[in-house]
Amino acid sequence: MKDIICPECKRRIRSYEIECSQCGFLLQKYLQDNGINDLNKKILCPRCGKEGELSGALEVKCEFCGIPMVQTKYSVQEFANKYNDTLKGVPEKIMENLSIGMFELEKMIQSGDTKILEEMIQIKGGNPYELFLKEQFPNTFDQNELKKREEQEKQETEARLPRCPRCGSTDIRRWYAPIDIDSGSYVTRWSCEKCGKSWMN
Numbered sequence: 001m002k003d004i005i006c007p008e009c010k011r012r013i014r015s016y017e018i019e020c021s022q023c024g025f026l027l028q029k030y031l032q033d034n035g036i037n038d039l040n041k042k043i044l045c046p047r048c049g050k051e052g053e054l055s056g057a058l059e060v061k062c063e064f065c066g067i068p069m070v071q072t073k074y075s076v077q078e079f080a081n082k083y084n085d086t087l088k089g090v091p092e093k094i095m096e097n098l099s100i101g102m103f104e105l106e107k108m109i110q111s112g113d114t115k116i117l118e119e120m121i122q123i124k125g126g127n128p129y130e131l132f133l134k135e136q137f138p139n140t141f142d143q144n145e146l147k148k149r150e151e152q153e154k155q156e157t158e159a160r161l162p163r164c165p166r167c168g169s170t171d172i173r174r175w176y177a178p179i180d181i182d183s184g185s186y187v188t189r190w191s192c193e194k195c196g197k198s199w200m201n
């Protein structure tokens, strides 16, 4: 049974709860009003494409757009298969364009080579996943909103990275300094690769 992120207070609640015990949000009514009745189906934002699945819990209202998520008619696997169908023939084209074989292509995919996406964009005439979302949500999907959301998510991730308290660099290293050799106890220390500051927390 999946948990749901309460659209109102963002607390995790059980998906069968009638209302959020913390803020009183009427969960079942919300789900019913928005046609969400099968949590095994692929659920996502029809505007920015944000995925409903969020580290084990389900987001039923897009935090970025402030609108209800939509339940597609496909299971998560079916949805992935449907997307993969739109990529039929693309790997062959990429190999042809770059004059490489299957082995090199797989190596490029594994190493996250950005050339692959560039080639896909050229072959499909746009980012294939964005084109796929546009096809799924022709009236609501907005590519610019997806880009804005991804940019915001990137900034949030960067903001969460630990930083050097002196120069603000994220190029820091954690190490363990022994405080008592006999008992083997140690403290966690950090040092900054950029300015050399060393600190404890």
Ligand SMILES: [Zn+2]
Pocket (backbone or CB within 6 Å): 006, 007, 008, 009, 010, 011, 020, 021, 022, 023, 024, 025
């Ligand atoms: Zn709540």
Ligand SMILES: [Zn+2]
Pocket (backbone or CB within 6 Å): 045, 046, 047, 048, 049, 050, 062, 063, 064, 065, 066
């Ligand atoms: Zn959204």
Ligand SMILES: [Zn+2]
Pocket (backbone or CB within 6 Å): 164, 165, 166, 167, 168, 169, 192, 193, 194, 195, 196, 197
């Ligand atoms: Zn520093």
